[in-house]
Amino acid sequence: DTAVSQTPKYLVTQMGNDKSIKCEQNLGHDTMYWYKQDSKKFLKIMFSYNNKELIINETVPNRFSPKSPDKAHLNLHINSLELGDSAVYFCASSQSGGGGYTFGSGTRLTVV
Amino acid sequence: AQSVAQPEDQVNVAEGNPLTVKCTYSVSGNPYLFWYVQYPNRGLQFLLKYITGDNLVKGSYGFEAEFNKSQTSFHLKKPSALVSDSALYFCAVRDEGFQKLVFGTGTRLLVSP
Numbered sequence: 407d408t409a410v411s412q413t414p415k416y417l418v419t420q421m422g423n424d425k426s427i428k429c430e431q432n433l434g435h436d437t438m439y440w441y442k443q444d445s446k447k448f449l450k451i452m453f454s455y456n457n458k459e460l461i462i463n464e465t466v467p468n469r470f471s472p473k474s475p476d477k478a479h480l481n482l483h484i485n486s487l488e489l490g491d492s493a494v495y496f497c498a499s500s501q502s503g504g505g506g507y508t509f510g511s512g513t514r515l516t517v518v
Numbered sequence: 519a520q521s522v523a524q525p526e527d528q529v530n531v532a533e534g535n536p537l538t539v540k541c542t543y544s545v546s547g548n549p550y551l552f553w554y555v556q557y558p559n560r561g562l563q564f565l566l567k568y569i570t571g572d573n574l575v576k577g578s579y580g581f582e583a584e585f586n587k588s589q590t591s592f593h594l595k596k597p598s599a600l601v602s603d604s605a606l607y608f609c610a611v612r613d614e615g616f617q618k619l620v621f622g623t624g625t626r627l628l629v630s631p
Contacts (some may be wrong), residue, residue, distance in 0.1 A: 419532060424529065431568040437617055439619075446623075447556075447606060447623075447624050448621075448623060448624075449562075449624075450609065450621075451618055451619065451620070454617055454618065455520065456617065461617055462617065474551060494563060498562075498619075500617070500619075502617070506564045506567050507552070507564070507610075507619055509554075509561045509563075509564075510561055510564040511560065512561050512563040514562075
C-alpha cells in the first residue's frame with residue numbers, strides 16, 4: 407500500500423496548456439505539501455495545507471493553484487504552462503507535532 | 519527564517535571506509551532535523567530525524583547523525599560505506615513552531631568499490 411501516491415508519474419505537455427497533478431496519502435496525516443525540485447536538484451516548498459486549509463504559500467506564480475478537497479488529497483493545477491515549469495514535483499505529508507515528512511515518488515513535468 | 523547548509527556538493531569515499539556528510543542549520547527556535555536520501559529517478563526516502571533527546575540518532579540502513587547544538591550541526595555518518603549508499607543526500611530543518619521543512623542543496627555521495 408503506497409503511503410503517498412502521485413499521478414501521473416510523467417507529464418509531457420506543450421507550452422500554454424493547463425495540467426493537474428494529483429496526490430493522495432493514506433497515512434492519516436493532517437498536513438500535505440507540494441515541493442518543486444529543479445534541474446539542479448534544489449528542493450523548494452510551494453504550498454502546504456493543514457486540514458484542508460492553506461497554511462504556506464511561498465512565492466509561486468498565480469498560475470499554480472493547489473486544491474485540497476479533504477485532508478487526504480492535495481492536487482496541483484497549473485495554468486498556461488511555461489518552459490520554466492519543467493521540474494519534478496513532489497507531494498508530501500506529515501502529522502503536526504514534529505513527525506517526519508513522507509514523500510511521494512514525484513511527477514516529472516516536461517514542458518515543450 | 520530557517521536555513522540549512524550542506525557545504526559539500528560531493529563526497530567520495532571507498533567502500534568499507536567511514537563516511538560523513540556535513541550539515542549545519544539555522545533556526546530561531548528549537549530545531550527539528552532530518553536526513554533524506556534520493557536515489558536516481560526516485561522520491562525522497564526518510565533516513566532519520568532529531569526532535570529531542572539523545573544527540574546521537576540512529577536511522578535506516580546503518581546511518582546515524584549527531585546533533586551538536588553549540589556548532590548547529592547535524593552531520594550524517596556511517597561506519598562502513600557500501601557502493602549501494604551512492605545517492606543524493608538532503609539535510610532538512612524545520613523550526614519547532616512552523617510546519618515548513620527547509621532543505622539543504624544536497625550532497626552527492628559516491629562510494630567506489
